[in-house]
Amino acid sequence: MCDGKKNNPSAFPMGNPLPEMFSKYFIGQAYLQPLTDKGGPISNVTFEPGCRNNWHIHHKGGQILIVTGGKGWYQAWGEPARELHPGDVVDIPAEVKHWHGAAADSWFSHLAVEIPAEGGSAEWLEPVDDEMYSNL
Ligand code: MN
Numbered sequence: 001m002c003d004g005k006k007n008n009p010s011a012f013p014m015g016n017p018l019p020e021m022f023s024k025y026f027i028g029q030a031y032l033q034p035l036t037d038k039g040g041p042i043s044n045v046t047f048e049p050g051c052r053n054n055w056h057i058h059h060k061g062g063q064i065l066i067v068t069g070g071k072g073w074y075q076a077w078g079e080p081a082r083e084l085h086p087g088d089v090v091d092i093p094a095e096v097k098h099w100h101g102a103a104a105d106s107w108f109s110h111l112a113v114e115i116p117a118e119g120g121s122a123e124w125l126e127p128v129d130d131e132m133y134s135n136l
Contacts, residue, residue, distance in 0.1 A: 052101020
C-alpha cells in the first residue's frame with residue numbers, strides 16, 4: 001500500500017488505515033485518527049478519492065460530521081446527495097440511514113463526533129451502489 005499521508009487534505013493527522021472491524025464496511029481506503037474520548041468521542045476520518053462507507057445507521061445517538069478537507073458527499077436514504085466542503089457541518093440524527101465519503105476525484109476528511117447515548121450502536125448495511133456513486 002502506498003503512503004497516502006502526503007495527500008492529507010486537512011490540518012489534523014490522518015492516523016492509520018481503518019482497522020478491519022470498520023474497513024470491511026468501506027469501499028476504498030480510509031484512515032482514522034482518534035482525537036479525544038472526552039464527551040462524545042471525536043475522530044478525524046480521511047478518505048482517499050472514491051472511498052466511501054456503506055449505508056449505515058447510528059442507533060440512539062446520532063453523529064455530527066465537521067468537514068475539514070477536500071471534497072466529499074453525504075446522503076440520507078431517499079434524499080439527494082449533498083456535496084461537502086471544508087467548513088460544512090452535517091447533523092445526522094439517530095436512526096437515519098446514510099453514507100458519507102470522498103468524491104471520486106478528491107481526498108476528503110471530516111471530524112466524526114459521536115453523540116453519546118445509552119446503548120448506542122452503529123448498524124452497517126449494504127454498500128453504496130457503484131452506478132449511483134459514479135453518477136454523482
Ligand atoms: Mn455515519
